[in-house]
Amino acid sequence: MVDSAPLFTFRRLFGALVVFSTLRFLFYGWINCQILNPLYTFPFEEFAFLPRPNFIATIALFAGMILGGISIMSGRFFRLGAVVFFLCFTYVELLCKSNYLNHYYFVSVLSFLLIFTSSHKEDHRLPVLHLNLFRFMIGLVYFYAGVAKLNTDWLIDAQPLSIWLPQHTSMPIIGWLFQYKATAILFSWAGALFDLTAPFFLMSRFRNYFYPIVVVFHILTWLLFPIGIFPWVMIFSATIFFSAEDHRKFWDALKLSFLKLPEATKSQSPNSLMKCFVTVFILIQILFPFRYLMYSGNSFWHESGYRFGWRVMLMEKPGWARFFIKNNEGREVELDLDSWLTPNQIKMVSSQPDMIVQFAGIVHDEYLKKNGEEVKVRAEVWASLNGRRSQLLIEPFRELSSIENSWAERDYVLPFDSVISPLEYSKLEKQLRADSNW
Amino acid sequence: MTKVMTLLYNFKTGRNIFRPVVVLLFVASLFGLNSCGSGVDDDQDNDFDRAVLLNNWCDNLIIPSYENYYNETLILKDAVELFADDPTNIQNFESCRVAFISTYLSWQEVALYDFGPASNRALLSTTNTYPTDIDKINQAVPDDNWTPGSPATLDNIGLPAIDYLLNADDAFNQLSNSPDRLAHLVRLIQFMKVEAEAVYSDWTTTYGATFKASTGTEMGSSIGEVLNAFNKVYETYVRKQKLGLPTGIMTLSGTPLPGHVEAYYAQNLSVDLLASAILPFENIYLGNYYDSSGILIEGMGIDDYLISFGDVEYGSILDSDIKAQIISSKQAISTLENPLSDYVVNNTAEANEVYQELQALVVLWKVDMMGALGVLVTYIDNDGD
Numbered sequence: 001m002v003d004s005a006p007l008f009t010f011r012r013l014f015g016a017l018v019v020f021s022t023l024r025f026l027f028y029g030w031i032n033c034q035i036l037n038p039l040y041t042f043p044f045e046e047f048a049f050l051p052r053p054n055f056i057a058t059i060a061l062f063a064g065m066i067l068g069g070i071s072i073m074s075g076r077f078f079r080l081g082a083v084v085f086f087l088c089f090t091y092v093e094l095l096c097k098s099n100y101l102n103h104y105y106f107v108s109v110l111s112f113l114l115i116f117t118s119s120h121k122e123d124h125r126l127p128v129l130h131l132n133l134f135r136f137m138i139g140l141v142y143f144y145a146g147v148a149k150l151n152t153d154w155l156i157d158a159q160p161l162s163i164w165l166p167q168h169t170s171m172p173i174i175g176w177l178f179q180y181k182a183t184a185i186l187f188s189w190a191g192a193l194f195d196l197t198a199p200f201f202l203m204s205r206f207r208n209y210f211y212p213i214v215v216v217f218h219i220l221t222w223l224l225f226p227i228g229i230f231p232w233v234m235i236f237s238a239t240i241f242f243s244a245e246d247h248r249k250f251w252d253a254l255k256l257s258f259l260k261l262p263e264a265t266k267s268q269s270p271n272s273l274m275k276c277f278v279t280v281f282i283l284i285q286i287l288f289p290f291r292y293l294m295y296s297g298n299s300f301w302h303e304s305g306y307r308f309g310w311r312v313m314l315m316e317k318p319g320w321a322r323f324f325i326k327n328n329e330g331r332e333v334e335l336d337l338d339s340w341l342t343p344n345q346i347k348m349v350s351s352q353p354d355m356i357v358q359f360a361g362i363v364h365d366e367y368l369k370k371n372g373e374e375v376k377v378r379a380e381v382w383a384s385l386n387g388r389r390s391q392l393l394i395e396p397f398r399e400l401s402s403i404e405n406s407w408a409e410r411d412y413v414l415p416f417d418s419v420i421s422p423l424e425y426s427k428l429e430k431q432l433r434a435d436s437n438w
Numbered sequence: 439m440t441k442v443m444t445l446l447y448n449f450k451t452g453r454n455i456f457r458p459v460v461v462l463l464f465v466a467s468l469f470g471l472n473s474c475g476s477g478v479d480d481d482q483d484n485d486f487d488r489a490v491l492l493n494n495w496c497d498n499l500i501i502p503s504y505e506n507y508y509n510e511t512l513i514l515k516d517a518v519e520l521f522a523d524d525p526t527n528i529q530n531f532e533s534c535r536v537a538f539i540s541t542y543l544s545w546q547e548v549a550l551y552d553f554g555p556a557s558n559r560a561l562l563s564t565t566n567t568y569p570t571d572i573d574k575i576n577q578a579v580p581d582d583n584w585t586p587g588s589p590a591t592l593d594n595i596g597l598p599a600i601d602y603l604l605n606a607d608d609a610f611n612q613l614s615n616s617p618d619r620l621a622h623l624v625r626l627i628q629f630m631k632v633e634a635e636a637v638y639s640d641w642t643t644t645y646g647a648t649f650k651a652s653t654g655t656e657m658g659s660s661i662g663e664v665l666n667a668f669n670k671v672y673e674t675y676v677r678k679q680k681l682g683l684p685t686g687i688m689t690l691s692g693t694p695l696p697g698h699v700e701a702y703y704a705q706n707l708s709v710d711l712l713a714s715a716i717l718p719f720e721n722i723y724l725g726n727y728y729d730s731s732g733i734l735i736e737g738m739g740i741d742d743y744l745i746s747f748g749d750v751e752y753g754s755i756l757d758s759d760i761k762a763q764i765i766s767s768k769q770a771i772s773t774l775e776n777p778l779s780d781y782v783v784n785n786t787a788e789a790n791e792v793y794q795e796l797q798a799l800v801v802l803w804k805v806d807m808m809g810a811l812g813v814l815v816t817y818i819d820n821d822g823d
Contacts, residue, residue, distance in 0.1 A: 226656065382801045
């Protein structure tokens with residue numbers, strides 16, 4: 001049993017942040033462009049059974065997020081609120097892969113964990129497990145984000161920072177630094193080092209000196225990259241490593257009686273069910289991000305097992321996809337993507353192999369439904385990874401609509417070292433077409 | 439140890455860590471304002487100065503093109519009004535047709551600037567949505583309350599509608615004999631002139647300065663706006679609309695759609711429009727323009743930006759690939775023949791080859807170039823995966 005003030009602070013800040021984030025989402029009109037407007041969505045295969053919400057249901061989901069967030073923040077009807085928030089938020093997150101963000105997944109995980117804690121009982125001393133569960137989760141995100149940076153693109157070529165940083169040469173005071181390759185290299189190494197060591201510094205007695213570095217680091221990423229509220233999630237979350245005494249001082253210093261943490265006079269005894277749950281959860285969290293090791297080849301290229309692994313800001317991968325269908329009469333035509341997908345979906349489909357396959361399935365089903373016609377679908381997809389020249393991403397004459405996305409190797413993705421350039425392709429195209437059964 | 443914590447958290451004392459951050463941001467914003475005002479500062483050799491690029495684009499390419507386009511709409515408007523005063527005079531009618539051609543050609547020079555003032559007024563769709571709906575035009579002719587500009591009118595206004603009224607079979611007699619029809623033609627060109635004037639004056643009065651001052655590369659910055667529009671207009675409005683759709687590349691039936699060519703009724707214009715549509719892309723890319731005495735000036739363009747990164751593979755080699763492909767594309771276009779509506783039917787395979795050449799530029803621009811520039815063209819928050 002420990003004084004769990006850090007967890008109470010976390011719960012309050014997390015609640016406030018998700019309410020803010022939801023309002024921000026509504027304010028920017030993303031509810032339309034991400035949820036209601038798309039004609040088709042790209043659900044995660046395992047959750048494809050979830051029905052797509054209509055307008056009313058979408059409003060209900062967002063209302064659930066706001067009310068759930070308020071409940072988490074205030075601690076009133078906490079357990080119910082946490083469940084509602086987790087379900088609504090995760091539901092929306094799972095609707096379409098094109099909206100996937102690591103920080104959404106992080107928010108889902110944190111809100112899920114909150115359900116199992118008693119972090120609303122601010123007058124209780126809680127089993128240390130409750131607090132340490134969050135310290136573990138937050139530490140893990142830092143550490144794994146650091147591990148993901150240990151690759152040659154990041155460390156040797158300083159990519160994608162070499163591409164991204166020179167865009168900020170007009171930034172005040174430090175902007176001039178960004179023109180130099182050395183800055184990108186320095187930032188890459190410093191970033192990797194920061195991520196790898198952050199959990200250990202935050203757990204050590206040096207945390208008071210390290211926390212300002214955390215703040216500066218995240219504010220810098222916030223200024224340099226369009227990553228929304230993620231830096232603030234991390235800045236707030238990292239306070240959980242401070243001592244209970246520090247947290248109490250913080251709330252006392254605000255001199256607002258309704259924010260003051262009550263004395264922890266009661267205590268809640270540990271629960272063996274909770275221990276079991278935590279053990280299983282931790283094991284999954286440790287292992288799940290490493291599933292990309294099951295696949296051969298460059299995981300940035302085929303992106304098998306890429307999501308849900310804390311691989312953040314590692315790629316600049318623009319792409320351009322052209323989809324072709326072939327009907328029974330053997331006539332091949334190019335699809336007009338604009339009439340099928342939103343700009344954001346087009347961007348995502350153009351570089352993510354599983355979404356390419358998913359879209360081929362959508363096209364196939366749509367033709368079957370509307371015209372009663374069986375069509376074959378193929379795609380010519382060009383992508384450029386981390387400053388390399390463009391090359392073909394998938395086999396250009398492979399029928400895609402019959403491929404089921406699974407956890408198997410994506411054999412339709414061309415090997416990263418095959419490097420078929422546009423110029424070579426124009427020479428190869430006829431032969432490739434002839435050799436295929438397209 | 440807790441002392442630092444107190445410093446960090448004690449908002450009341452004002453001695454918290456956030457105070458210096460706020461001060462820093464404040465000072466930073468002052469610097470930001472300052473650097474916008476002074477424009478060019480050239481003390482860094484290998485620091486590519488986007489302000490120079492934006493100035494070149496704005497002053498030497500964009501504004502002169504809009505000025506030219508606006509003047510052409512004025513000339514066309516005057517010609518049409520002159521014709522309306524004397525509807526039986528075939529000379530007046532012919533001068534309308536001549537003015538129409540130069541207006542359509544000058545439009546190609548500005549079509550790619552589909553951001554800021556142009557996108558606020560939906561200039562692209564009000565000016566050049568084709569094929570035009572002739573039934574709607576004929577319905578609108580006798581309607582005194584008809585007003586152009588609403589979404590329902592997009593496919594029956596602008597240059598394609600004027601093309602129909604001026605160039606369809608028996609156009610002269612129909613206009614001469616129908617005051618309503620002629621009045622409708624006047625309405626159409628007047629609307630176009632008003633829109634052209636509004637966009638042009640936005641650029642010269644307010645937006646030009648805003649454009650030059652936004653030297654960042656984030657979403658919504660000038661360079662982001664230009665490159666987004668550049669890629670979108672090239673891919674969709676040049677490659678696909680001007681050649682792809684007529685060639686039948688995107689129709690299920692697979693047959694060419696001759697009625698989808700640009701300036702269908704003029705017959706002898708479509709290829710010239712396509713040829714002139716590619717030039718502004720080349721100019722924006724190279725930064726080149728003609729000065730008042732007609733001399734070619736090599737200003738700063740995307741090519742210089744690419745090369746400034748110093749990476750050979752992604753800088754100069756990519757640049758020379760793009761330049762070579764621009765040349766191939768222009769050569770390919772020159773093999774097309776007017777009327778394009780006949781050509782796509784009789785020479786579908788050849789038209790397709792040209793389309794492939796235009797296509798190759800999309801890969802180079804949209805994937806390689808954007809990958810190298812790293813300009814953030816995101817639509818929403820994106821954490822990079």
